[in-house]
Amino acid sequence: MTSDPEESVRLQGFGEMTLRTAVATLMALAPRERSDAAIFRVRDGVRxxxxxxxxxxxxxxxxxxxxxRSPSLVPDQHWPDIVRGMVREAPLPALMVAFLVGVLVARR
Structure with a gap:
């Protein structure tokens, strides 16, 4: 395969650029985003x-x-899961202090 690295292409979601830049940009994306992205040749519109x-x-x-990891892929854990993990690993005195601070904040 011989492709000109300076050939003009369009990277979906990023615009027009050279083929080498488009491939480098695509390789820098997260795997899930990389599989969704597409490169089209400008001269004939072929993907x-x-x-x-x-x-x-x-x-x-x-x-x-x-x-x-892209920011759009980060929210794998939701806040309840994060809090549950923190509570499981926290010592009892820390949990008591956190509870009392929560009560004080809620009363204000």
Whole structure:
């Protein structure tokens, strides 16, 4: 496969850029966002296949950043789960103080 790294493409949600920049941007996204994104060639409007994008990335020495989490993907835990975890791990005196502070705040 020979693709020009300076070819103009459109990365869905990011706009028009060179192919190399689009592939680098795509590799920097979280895995779930990476699978939803698409690259289209400007000259003919054809969508590049994900296998083609992966091949270009490996040819150009770009690796996906698997550990990066986007803000839209962070809310895996909800507040009740977080609070439950904190309560399970907290010592009893700390829980008593937190309860008393909560009562004082609620009375005001």
């Amino acid at each position: 590049l296949a994900s296998s083609e994008i992966g091949e270009l990335a490996s040819d150009w020495g770009m690796t996906p950043m698997a550990e990066v």
